[in-house]
Amino acid sequence: MAEAIVKPQRGMGLFRMIALAGAMALSACSGIVPRGAPETNQPPPRPTRPAENPEPVRPGIPQDDQRHRVALLVPMSGTNAGVGQSIANATQMALLDTKSEKVRITTYDTAGGAASAARRAIEDGNGLILGPLLSEDVRAVTPIAAAAKVPVLSFSNDSSVAGNGAFILGYSPAQSIERVVSYAAKSGMTQFAALVPIGLYGERASDALLRAVRQQKGDVVSIQTYNRSRASIDAAVKRIPATSPYQAILIADSAGTAALAIPTIRATTGASAKVLGTELWNTDSAVGDNKALNGAWFASVPDGLYRQYAEKYRSRFGKAPYRLSTIGYDVVLLTVRIARDWKMGQPFPVSDLMSDDGFAGLDGAFRFNKNGVAQRALEVQEIRDGQTVTISPAPSNFD
Known part of the structure; x- marks a missing residue:
């Protein structure tokens, strides 16, 4: 286990670091020969010390009565x-930033088993769990934490694992799809098509698109x-009926996979269709570099705040952060506030x-719905000339 001593999220003086200094004084005592005692060449007697009963050393983390114990459950190996x-x-x-x-x-570390990590955290007296990262780990941790009445603020984006004391902070594909479809509809688009990967993510993206449209x-x-091979992607595009024109097409996958599909889309029924992506694109630092995604x-x-955060992170740790790491920053801001x-x-x-007012952080405003899933205020971005440009800003609150 690694322990963080002092740490920071949204809306407070960003990235100011503090240093702690301490001083220690030493004292000594010496023996005194009583008045009238005969002179002797022997050293003076040592003063008698009272019997000491030191606290026994116990296993686990030393108790801290001044601060709330919070466990961070993430893979460290x-x-x-x-x-x-x-x-x-x-x-x-x-x-550090919140002081x-x-x-x-x-x-x-959850790499050796999230359930065992949760048990250790609860045995150590932690009253709140931040994490874990993966949905299967949330499923393993939740009943253990619930039995101890310890809430779980997970980094997963799988809404199906929320509940029973577990809250989900990850970026939801359903919310991303709803937001971009809403913006497209306000821009006059009414006919939609979609390419989705085989599997759970694709199924949920399909359901989200149908609801949003x-x-x-x-x-x-x-x-x-499609199954993510180039041939399968091309075949999926060609299966869209020529008799079903569409104005926008959602590609519910990474930016790289979307870029593979676009040439075939342009050569078939989607010559002028607007390409729509999901929240996965924001985790790709090179998303603007692919010319196929332009527009x-x-x-x-x-x-907006991520860029400043990334600079400070790089300065402190010597490398770029993962985009998802801002959830860790923001959940600490939430914890410190509460x-x-x-x-x-x-x-x-x-x-x-x-x-109802929610919380604010590096990733904007968010609040939990009744099911324990973070509802986020999202912006719409356009890939333009090698950059991502905000074309519809995120609301600052939930009024």
């Missing part, structure tokens, strides 16, 4: 160690699936998470 370390670094920055003296965060009173003319739209969390009313020795006040 294995295939996902990079993103886990980036999230852990972000929580350090957040505590909070009420929260103590200890990191637990229905809300805008438009039509989905065709949804085609495409996608919706995601705002990027910690003002979190009484020592008492359970974490879960009701404070359900504020």
Whole structure:
């Protein structure tokens, strides 16, 4: 386990670091020969010390009665160690920036098993769990945490694992699709098509598209699936009926996969269709470099503060952060805010998470719905001449 001593999120003086200094005084005592005692060549007697009963050394983390214990459950080894370390670094920055003296965060590696990491965290006295990252880990941790009445603020984007004390902070594909479809509809587009990968993400993207288009009173003319090979993607595009023209086509996959599909789209029925992406595009630092994506739209969390954060992160840790790490920063801001009313020795006040006003951070405004899923204020971006440009800003609140 690695422990973060002090750490930072949205709306407070960003990235100011503090240094702590301490001083230690030493004292000594000497023996005194009583008046009238005979002279002797022997050294003076040592003063008698009172019997000492030191506290026994116990296993686990030393108790801290001044700060709330919070556990961070992320992969610190294995295939996902990079993103886990980036999230852990972000929580350090957040505590430093907020200068909070009420929260103590200890990191637990989930690579050896999220359930065992959760048990250790609860045994150590943590009253709140931040993480884990993967949906299967959330499923493993939630019943253990719920039995101990410890809430879980997960970084997963799988809404199906929310509930029973688990909250989901990840960027939801459904919200991203709803936002970009809404913007397209307001721009006059009513006929939509889609390419989605085979699997759970594709199924959920399809459902989200159907709901979003229905809300805008438009039509989905065709949804085609593929297995991520170039041949399969081309075949999926060609299966869209020529008799079903569309004004916009959603490609529910990474920016790189979308770029593979666009030449075939332009050569068939979608010569002038607007290409729409999902929140996955915002995790690709090279999304603007692909000329095939020029003019495409996608919706995601705002990027304005991320650029400043990334510079500070790189300066402190010597490398670029993972885009997802801002969730770690923002969840610490949320925790520090609620910690003002979190009484020592008492359970974490879960009701404070359900504020209608929500919270603010590097990724903009967000709040939890009744199901425990983070509802986010998203912006729409366009890829234009090698850059991403905001064409529809995210709302600053939920009024």
